[in-house]
Amino acid sequence: MLDFYLSYLNSFNFFELSNDSFFDFFDKDFIYFFIFFCYFVYCKKDNSLDSNIDFENASLFFEDSFFSYDFFSYLPWDSVSHGISGRMFGLLELEYPEQTSFLASLLLLPLFFMIVIVLINFREVEAIKEYSLLSSLIIFFYSLGLWLGFDNSISGFQYISSFIWSDYLGLSFTIGIDFIGLSFFVLTAALLPLCILSSWENIFYKQKEYFLLLLFIEFLLLNFFVVLDLVFFYIFFESVLIPMFILIVVWGSRERKIHAAFQFFLFTLFGSVFMILGIIYVQSELGSTDIQLFLNSKFSKEIQLFLWLTFFIPCAFKIPMFPFHIWLPEAHVEAPTSGSVLLAGVLLKLGTYGILRIILPAFDYANAFYTPLVFTFAILGIIYSSCTTIRQIDLKKIIAYSSVAHMNFVLIGLYSLNSIAISGSIFLMLSHGLVSSGLFLCVGILYDRYHTRLLKYYGGLVQFMPIFSVFFLFFSLANIGFPGTSSFIGELLIMVGAFDFNIFATILAGIGMITGACYAMWLYNRVVFWKLNFNFFTKFSDLNLREFYILFYLTLMIIITGFYPNPILDGFLLYTIDKVLIY
């Protein structure tokens, strides 16, 4: 089967838009290796059972490399024996002398690669691009290694390390990972090579700063999903604004980007300041802002109502929930392709991750109290954004509004407060990260060729871009929630869980999904199957190898998780039962 597919690939004539020799490395044998590796990672067994892979002799990672001196331990599964000697990790002091810090060294990798890119001359664009791609792939493989060393049978945080940030304040930079954080971590690490590949030939000026910014955003996002302290949670929650602002302002496509960037920055900043109040209140009550301590403590009912608001409003701005959603269509449309991919794939999840990590486990009374409010706004968001998507004329705006609808659907799932719905919503988050990224990448491919996003100029693409049409169809079906794709599983589970909670709400949400089908199919028909207008199109080229690889890997992940979600879904179910619904 694979041979047939590969021969089909080799027979097709790609128009090479780039003359790089870099991709010679990624020939057909590499596909075997990559598929095998992904399958291997995906279906790994529990560490407690006897596995059929011999970890000790597997030499995927170097043992005697440059980085394996005393400070760092780069082997995820052997993290106990390769411990850290010495009390210092760089400038920060370790809180426990015997702890290891594989996670911290992984988090510092983007910074190291950034330093190397700074030293490259700004004229050598090819070197910068190749180096940044290589660095993002290294980070991705290391995060897969993190997954390998992860023990599914334990509940609680793993790879915990803690650095004393300030002994006067009692703040320590604690990092640790559990299954939710791990899945978002791997998602971020996986999306970044795709971002870098998609901006291979889009960026015509300041390439060095661009790739530096992308790596910096990755650093901040990876940090966000592993911190276990409220103050640092807030810091990384808000730090992403600066690089995203610059990304939109400098590399956006048209005049409205300024308006979009200002709106994005100020909306999110205004929402975030509420969290400061909550964090300071928690600090004064509990004496420290450690998340593990915070999750195990009980607050009185009135205090819960107040704290819920202070933590929910910033997340609501980022999700984005209905009254505060207006920054999303603007920012997604005006950002460059990789900016949109990162925004849709990861930045929208910051809000829901905040809900999962902080709000759902800690505030039992407040969650039940505010559920009708959340449901109202979420359903309003779904129906309103789905209806308004139908009349949009800008390709990216359609996908942006569909992101709003999906994320509000996730919100419904989260606030149904049963384990099926919550695990479905986490799954839908992950799949939305893949699907929206795929859609934005497709639109980015069209924009690279024709430099317009208006629907009236597009039509009849299938006649000369058949492979693109297949991928675009696939992503559109995934957007709708077609069975076989991962979003179907997410939406199904959410519907089941929400039906348990409130039938009327589920019906209304379902109406939103139907309108989703409406706009997605209509969009696809107009773009791919309508009549071709030769006045506007002078360039006819199907996908080149780079674009093919970007879309191919995304579809692969969507199909695999759509047909075999067990490894991820079981983890989510366990997590929700252990952590979220433990009242």
Next chain:
Amino acid sequence: MQIFLLDSLFSFEIFSFLSEFYLLFFIIILLLFCILLSESFLYSKVNTTLFGIKFSIYFFIFLFFILFNCYGFFENFNTAFLFEQNDFLFLLKIFLVLSSIFCFFMAVSYFRAEKIEFYEFSILFLLSFLGIFCLLSCTDLLSFYLSIELQSLSFYILASLKKDSSLSTEAGLTYFVLGAISSGFLLLGFSFIFGFSGLTNFQDIAVFGSLKEFSIKNSFLFYFEDPSISKNLIFYNFLLFEFFESYLSFEKFEISSLNSILQNFYGFSFFFELSRFFENDVQILSFFLLLGIFFSFIAIFFKLGMFPFHFWIPNVYEGVPTIITAIFSIIPKIGIFGIFLKLYFDFFIKFLVPSNPIFGIDSFFLEYLLIVSIFSIIFGSLGALYQTKIKRLYAYSAISHVGFMGAALSLNSFNGFFAFFFYLIVYVLLNINFFLIYINLRTFNNNLKIKKISDLQNLTKYNAVLGFCFMLNLFSMGGVPPLAGFFSKFFIFSGLLDESYFFASAIIIAFSVLGCFYYLRIVKILYYSRDDKTLILLPISKIDSFLIIFTTLLNLSLIFYPKFYMDCAFILTENLISNYSIENLHSLLYKI
């Protein structure tokens, strides 16, 4: 007091003031040298201005080390002398010296570019520096006034440095007139304090103000909380007797006599109305004592730029030469806040709190400070929104920063002082960075400065690193994580909410978000503009670029290595509390 002065000539206590004497000595030498140099045939070959500045840089490095040699901190030093020295002041002076070194590096590039021949700049700056050193060390109303006038007069002249620019002259004149008025209010306040207590030393006034009960009768019974002060009983007893002798009879005290005297003096019955609140003589004394202290606030708030007295700042900061703006925004903030802390939070706080029972008039000093700070933040944030010139926008943001620092001080707790010192350190760092960048922006063709914000457009296209550093500085001033400015604001919010000032912190948060907007607008202009015009700038000298990068890295490094800043702030608060406020030490430590 004369007795003690003679004594000091024959003791080695004079070494405590080694730094002040060295400074004075250096000023005289430098003045003589510059005068002789300007009259000599070398005048055309040597730029006296730059020579004076560079010489002063070396001097400051020496001064930094000399400060460490100031020993002789006697505990009873401040009871009788005009000046004192202790650990807290030593640390503040170190901080001042380090900031001044950066100011002088800015001055080198400024004067080289402007080609101004004004060697008196170094002399005047050093004189004002001497004024601030003496101000920090003062313990007496007299030395306070003399030092503040020395500093102010030097600044008035520095403000009108450019004699051929009407803008600069007008700004200097504005500053002079308003500063003179504020000094007048200061003197009025001090005259009230002296008139109603007969004392000029701060320690004596503090003792006088903390009297628990006194009655002006034959017996002259006094009751002090701290029995160790009883040895001064006879001294104060005698003064008060002298003071009230002319107004009182020995048998009975009548309030109407004092009021009628005041009515005749002022010509209206203002005090007659107030006399309803005065039940005994102590309250008159306390009223005028408080009034005197509140009048002296006017001078302090004027120099800092706090709310009711901030109107001069945009005009003067815009009009004076840029190097003087830098000096105005960095040096007095440290000095005046230092004396503010020392005076109002140690000596006067003993009777400025409403908990003092015998004073029927409640003093809302701390709440007043908080309200003034909130209004500073509001007016600073709102005022900056419509500005098109960089220096005016900077002036309004300086007003708002001073408001934040005042809000931190109003908490009167260890956390409050810690937040204040942290904010001050970060603020000075950001200012140094801002001015190092701004002073070095000069157009290539005409060597002109950049005045408008729109002239900054597309700076990153010309020089990416400079734009990046400027962007980090602006975001840090706006308070966006993960930069240094965010943490300074976070500690202030933390302190405010601990004291349950919810409404105040809500207003402050809202206006700080508003403040972030105008910084964001400058960042957008730096990175993108509709027309592709970009000004071509002169290259920046090596040492200035090194200093810009150094301060930017300090700005960025807080998230990774906060211990440095926290230790600095911690040491400052610890020394403040141990050198002053010994009575409050116990309660302050347990209020953390």
